[in-house]
Amino acid sequence: MSDTLYTVTQLANDLGVTARTVRFYEDKALLNPRRAGNNRVYTHRDRARLILILRGKRLGFTLREIKEYLDLYDADPTRQEQMRALLKRVQARLDSLVEQEKALAETMAELRTIAQQTEAALAALPASEAPSKVRRAR
């Protein structure tokens, strides 16, 4: 009944990251697994937490931001404040991405212009349309 326990390597492989990464997250206080002697032991809760972390990363949040969110999760039993905060973050990120989208479009337009101009300039060149393989075979 999902009382499975994991070692670092297991959990890491399971979620497609390295053990180093998982330990790193712990160092950054994003995870806090129990120990069996000296070794880390992860529960399904830890696993869920890590999944949240990875999702946050995919969505472009920094580890610091993710940590703030997770800290709220822990400190907010009703989860209301946490959801408000989440909403704020998500909106902000969306705004930022909208801007990125614009910038991206502009950049692509400029690159396409350059490509066209360059192609035109190359086509206007008279000699050596292709680097003739037999130029003075030696």
Next chain:
Amino acid sequence: MSDTLYTVTQLANDLGVTARTVRFYEDKALLNPRRAGNNRVYTHRDRARLILILRGKRLGFTLREIKEYLDLYDADPTRQEQMRALLKRVQARLDSLVEQEKALAETMAELRTIAQQTEAALAALPASEAPSKVRRAR
């Protein structure tokens, strides 16, 4: 004529960067101004070069890539090989940006989903719809 000469600070201010940046580019062999004694002196050619560098940056190329391009510019009198190389780089960058665009769209979609779900969850909450300003005024 445009035989104007610039000092680092002048050139930097002129193009909206810091003198540190201009010197940094020289350290990276992207610029190679003359000297008047110990001081850097920039010509309109140097200025044009710097403009190219900044443009490349705007378009998302690394300084290393920009340097390769500029080196070609110097070593290729006909400018043909250079233009081919440029075309290649530009195409590659465009491909990369197209992928970024996709990833961006996916990310935004996921964020919008999260936002909606969070809003719904918040709306479903009974108490304290807004953090009432007068909660037990003390």
Next chain:
DNA sequence: ATCTCACTTAACGTATACGTCAACTTCTAT
């Protein structure tokens, strides 16, 4: 008993593009 694997901590390395001193030298103006 020894090998070998998995685990541990600590700490330096990486990539990118500069920012920010520190410590001088030089030039111009007063």
Next chain:
DNA sequence: ATAGAAGTTGACGTATACGTTAAGTGAGAT
């Protein structure tokens, strides 16, 4: 002569997310 502005060369600092040794511990397998 001297203050002040501007220039110079190092060289370390910054931010982010880990990678990569190094050096050692504990446990099961042979």
